[in-house]
Amino acid sequence: MPRRRIGFWYRFAAVLCKPPLVVLLKRDWRGMENIPADGGFITVVNHNSHVDPFAYAHFQYNTGRVPRFLAKSGLFKKGFVGAAMRGTGQIPVYRESTDALSAFRAAIAAVERGECVAFYPEGTLTRDPHLWPMTGKTGAARVALQTRCPVIPVAQWGANLLLAPYAKKPDLLPRKTHQVLAGPPVDLSRFYDKEMTPELLKEATEVIMAAVTAQLETIRGEKAPETPYDPKQVRIEQRRRATHPEQAEHHVMGKQGQEEEQST
Known part of the structure; x- marks a missing residue:
């Protein structure tokens, strides 16, 4: 696979980060042939450790197609870390501000320039008790449908x-x-040429997350839960229980009664 121009800051970051990663982690990397050699694309990756952005960046650096991550805007502001984030072309995400859409525009621009943008669509470390991917946010689907670029599902x-x-x-x-x-690119063609409604973006995101989960099932050699963990629904249920504890208790007692009846 031909190597593209990586730049000083990415090479400098690799000099700093690769030696400890090589010492700490052995590597079993598969599917590099699915990383496009040319043109813009996005990767969609699961997130289960504060270390995995560095470990995943090591994998993709070795393909010759360096990733542009979306990261919290605060990391870009000061000192060496800020200089490295800016120098390596990472994309700042401004939450709850007038600049909140700038990350989306920057991601599209990067793809259109022929670069790779790496998405952690869960938005945070997975909260699934068994570390399966959660439901995803729609940013990756939005960029994919607007640019029609390849979407590469990656599990780690x-x-x-x-x-x-x-x-x-x-x-x-x-x-x-x-x-x-x-894995191979996710087929999103059935969503093209349609109005980009919240429902359409949600459905496309579910297809993307299912592809990521399928890759992780292959790695782990087991099946993921049929319904992905949804932190939003969990919070709603927690608030309901806190507001109406008597209903929660009634629900639990009713469930226990059904289980006892089934057991007899």
Whole structure:
């Protein structure tokens, strides 16, 4: 696969980050042939550890197509980290401001320039108890449908064994294996030439997330839950229980009664 111009800052970041990643993680990387050699595209990746953005960036750097991540705007403001984020062409996300759409426009512009934009569509570390992908946000689908670029579903596993979600201390020994599987492009053609409604974006996002989950099922050798974990629905249910605890108790008692009846 031909290497493209990467630039000083990305090469400098690689010099700093690759040696510790090589020491800490073994690598089982598959599907590099599905990363386009030319043209703009997006990758859609699951997120289960604070380490996995670095581990995944290592994988994609080695394909010769460096990713442009969407990251919190605060990381771009000060010091060495800010200079590195700007220098490597990462895309700032401004939450709850008049600039909130600028990340979407910047992602489209990057794809149209022939670059790769990497999306973590869950928006945060997965909260699924077994670390399966959650429901996704619609940004990746929106960019994909507007640009009609290839969408590469990527699953990763292993960085979470080095540093579990929300853990403060890594588990260094034995040495963990970072597994990555990049799949073929997701077919979104049935959504083209249609009005980009919230319903359409939601459906396209579900197709994309199903493809990512399928890659992770292959890595893990097991099936994911039929219904993805939905943090929004969980919060709604938690608020309902807090507001109406008597209804929650009645619901639990009724469920227990049904289970006892079935067992007899």
